[in-house]
Amino acid sequence: MVQERYNHQAVEKKWQDIWYAGQDFVASEQSAKPKAYILDMFPYPSGDGLHVGHPEGYTASDIFSRYLRMTGKTVLHPMGWDAFGLPAENYAIKTGTHPSETTKTNIATFKRQIQSLGFSYDWSREVNTTDPEYYKWTQWIFLKLFEHGLAYEAEAPINWCPKDQTGLANEEVVGGKCERCGTPVEKKNIRQWLVKITDPKYIERLLNDLDTLDWPESIKQSQRNWIGKSEGAHITFALRGITGQDEDKHSVQVFTTRPDTIFGATFLVISPELAKSWLSIGWKASSQVTDYVAKALATSDIDRQNDSKEKTGVDTGIRAMNPANGEAIPVWVADYVLGGYGTGAIMAVPGHDERDFAFAKKYELPVRRVVEPKFVATSGESAVKEGQDFVKRNVICAIIRNPKDGKYLCVEWKPVHMHGLITGGLEEGEDMVQAALREIHEETGYKNVRLVRNPEFAIHSLFYHRVKKVNRWGRFNYLFFELENEEQDLRTEEDKKLMDIVWKREDELTGFFSVIEGEFILNFIKNPNYIHTAAGVLANSGQYDWLDSAEASKQIVAWLQKQGKGKSAVNYKLRDWVFSRQRYWGEPIPIVHCPKDGNVAVPEEDLPVMLPDVKKYEPTGTGESPLANIEEWVNTTCPKCGGPAKRETNTMPQWAGSNWYFLRYCDPHNSKQLADPEKLKVWLPVDTYIGGAEHAVLHLLYARFIYKFLRDIGSVPNTLPDEPFTKLINQGLILAEDGQKMSKSRGNVVNPDLVVREYGADSLRMFEMFMGPLNDTKPWNTRGIVGVKRFLDRAWAVFMKISSENQNGKLSLANGKSRSIHKLVKDITNGIQAFELNTCISSFMKFFNGEENQPDWRPKLNSSEEWERVSETGLAIDLEAAEKFIILLSPFAPHLAQELWGQLGHSDQVHSQQWPTFDAAKVIAENVEVVVQINGKVRDKFTVVANTDDEALKSKALASDKIQKWLDGKAPKKVIVVKGKLVSIVV
């Protein structure tokens, strides 16, 4: 045995020094090779340093970058710092240390830690969002937004901590309370800068272009939900009874996605915000209404959340005219209608909306059902016949309950298999109740039943009527009866032959009905308050009855439009982006407020507007940033008129710097423009972007928006795609060993420095990849790391042996002997391309251990006797395979691979070698094991040479003693052969 051990500390340091001193990973625009842009989400350099979650994504992107370089690509793989933000500022409040000091220290720590892992970043392109040379361009982008009318000032509600007297970012609000002091957070309207991400020029592109991206479906879905597009209509309701107003002239517009339900609108609800605006233009409302509005508006969203979902509201006394049927319906004000969405007013359709229903129940408002569920038979004997018209019928269906035992009366038809309820058509002059009573008596003989609920539920069932030979469209009206007593006329023998009467408990009804709508009926039976919120067929809607929801919506909107009372409309949940923070440690917003000229942009040549030093970092208490206290900075002159003016004191949010950093990497030192378009053309778009799913919505949406904007104004060449990140990969969260999130307060954080010192950077890299699929959430397990450590140590020992044998001249070559290297090349290549890096590691181990513990490229050397034996006889190895193995391993464990590469006598860098290729014919094993199944169970196995034909496999399987025993003389019914895999015998 070789006693000397791999000294990872010395080896890793040695190669890192060489790599970072040289130009090995510097990306050049001049290269003739095809480009690849592999991007990591840049970190916020926190005071805690790196934790083991960071290197997971960095390792994956580094493996991919190193792989791509070896396949002949020029790879741009940069790193930088998203360094503005709150922790540094809070630290400054506590200690007085300037955030720029803290930031500098933290960046140094992060950089040292990242470099200790041997990542192949191009450090010449490092960016830092707090560098004036960088934020000059962040400010420039803001000016462009302002210039194009996409940045504007407005009063907007923000999270406000009344104790700290400051605005808070959403991230600082935890469970409705201030992160720092625990005080419940309020909503407060303060002057803000907003960016118009909802601009029609962008919102549809932000939504539709998602379809073109190779991103995880879940992230695309989150963005779609966040944008929240709803298609529907604006409908105008005339108002009566607004006292203090010119009555006839008043109307209210509602937004609805369901114009088909308009005949079911039994009241109208306006938001407190809308009510306030009506009050402000002279509506003389009752004190109840004004009190309610005042109270609702004083309550923050967060408080509303903390309260129960119990809905509250007040009748305004106003009446609205339903434009569909002219009906006057009451107008209520309630806080379950949001002021900021749609028109701030809704038509309430309690028959088909859960929230409206709950409100209607509470305040005893009428419920009217106007959409009925629809079922179409598409399979079996009752399947609707294509091309034939439907015969429409109103029919009744009786649900009869025996109150004594709670059972329901059902019928089983005998000639055709049909389990159902008492059903029948209406005869001339009958109403539904009469028809039901008649059918009940005719079919069952029961004489005394009592109607308990009106026929309010109906289901449309479309099927082929096998007896009448027509397509039937039945509207089944459900009537609920109770059996008063069991008095019953005798049923005729003929009736008894035709059908049985059975009584079923409620729980026995599940699965009993044989009609397509059968299971659905249970909703009505089990829940008297069932309301149908899905689409269906219209009823109680005049000329629109029997129409499907979609068609009815179309016709109703068209009809309303003709009256000038409605038109189709689209609404989005996405709001404009609050772009200001009342904080110090951010980019100053480059705007000057002039009493004469209003908001004036700082001229481009005066950028950057430098962030000045302050003495105190505490918020001012007025909702202004600490910058407001620096008079000599705030007071300036208007760039337009030269008169006295004041600087904007709000700063930008952290997103501002991270929106566009991937552009700056393409040309990080440009002082003339944010990046040279020619350089952008070389590198963009980002081919692969790796980062955490916590940025699923905000960062990735904002960055897409800013990119589209910059492309529209020509800063990004329009020959490039309209999306910046072609492929996105999420790394999953790494949890602590206890299965919880790693956090300082829990004391379960794993420090990568300690892991690197103990096990080495290569072990950490390999282990993070080995833990599982990249995008899974998975717990850290320090004990598990010894597995990869052992593997690397073994590899080192074996190659050291090879090296020494080589120097002793005892190495004999068996090049081309190894077949398994071909499979390894294939597995690693495919694994890297698919980012299945966990299985790559096990492929390495398998190759190294060898099939059945016998590697085919070297003698197995696992005992000292064997070592001594080969030392005497000489070591025969497939050196080509051995070198390929090192090359394949190098993206994963670059230090060890480089060291071994040198030990084998190479003086160049392993990362600049050609990526190996494989011979497909040698990937397939020479011999394959074939299994023999009988009725799906494995009964025998045998080994044959690969490519044995099907017939030979079949006869070999049938000839087997074991199989003959199982067949027991019976002839196989069927034999299925899967080439090179199995023989399946059916008996």
Next chain:
RNA sequence: GCCGCUGUGGUGGAAUUGGUAGACACGCACGACUCAAAAUCGUGUGGGGCAACCCAUGUCGGUUCGACUCCGACCAGCGGUACCA
């Protein structure tokens, strides 16, 4: 509630996409080396049974010669979202 994802040994996970479930690794047990320990190496390791065999991929059902994989219903966990009409 809604949207999305995930359920496989004691643990992390694998399974060529419908073809031998548990690869690879951790842990554990036993053995070798050692005065001893660590390290290292070897053997074994889903459960039941002496065995032939049987059971087993969250649960129940279906399709199939054959299901972790496809379909239906349900359960559990994680993440996002919160009255968006």
